[in-house]
Amino acid sequence: MSDSNPAPSLYAAREPIYPRRVSGPFRNLKWYIMVVTLGIYYLTPWIRWDRGPSLPDQAVLLDLAGRRFYFFWIEIWPHEFYFVAGLLIMAGLGLFLFTSALGRVWCGYTCPQTVWTDLFILVERWIEGDRNARLRLHRQKKMDFRKARLRLTKWVSWFLIGLATGGAWVFYFADAPTLAYDLVTLNAHPVAYTTMLVLTGTTFLFGGFAREQICIYACPWPRIQAAMMDEDTLTVGYREWRGEPRGKPRKTDEPGTVHGDCIDCMACVNVCPMGID
Ligand code: SF4
Secondary structure, eight states: OOOOOOOSOOOOOOOOOOOHHHHHHHHHHHHEEEEEEHHHHHHHGBOOOOOTTTSBBBBBBETTTTTEEEEEEEOOGGGGHHHHHHHHHHHHHHHHHHHHSSHHHHIIIOOOOOHHHHHHHHHHHHOOHHHHHHHHHHOOOOOOOHHHHHHHHHHHHHHHHHHHHHHHHHHTTOOOHHHHHHHHHOSSSSHHHHHHHHHHHHHHHIIIIIIIHHIIOSHHHHHHHHGGTTTSSSSOOHHHHOOOOOOOOOOTTTTTTTOOEEEOOHHHHHHHHTOOO
């Protein structure tokens, strides 16, 4: 190839996706699931459970130093870990069952990557507006005061969510009120700060920037789940035989022109958080 006609790059930069707001029963179900799952994650370490003197009163506690796992009225010792393994196997089988019957419900509703990304998009929409406003802001090259203010507000909000997420995680491993006090007074163990820092950073990056890239490049589940689906599985997808030839019927169409059901309105593209096109 001559110098005047350089080889095209094999790398295409990611185009950020700005899904449009949607409403309806399935979206409402997704909001409920988000509230419940995030509520469980953030609040569980603060639930108290009286086990009597000399035992921790935290309902769910992974006591690594004492080699105990406390779960409400259950106490699991290391040699009883097969209970947890059995539970995980049952959860895995349940996931396979739901996937073969209902398709990508795990990915769509309950995967942590989905739930946190959804939360980050919600915050982004509150601050920067719906799809068109966000697209305009993204395409605006000049970093004026308004763009800087919106971007900074969004990133600080995302950071605080990441911090709360990392913070909640370490509370599962120690008495939450004591650890919270130690963290604030800078007396906590360095491992607690390091763990919080790593989880804050990964939440910020995965929910704010990587989003669907985690599903496409990092997650093994999409490679596996297709093996559990057949023609009876409920899947959301474009059926070419039904949609094509796409386009709205027009007065100028030749008599007898056939149209598929797809009117090419781009609504499905504009709302898709995975960026179908
Ligand atoms: S592809 Fe993986 S990371 Fe993405 S939603 Fe599904 S399980 Fe979660």
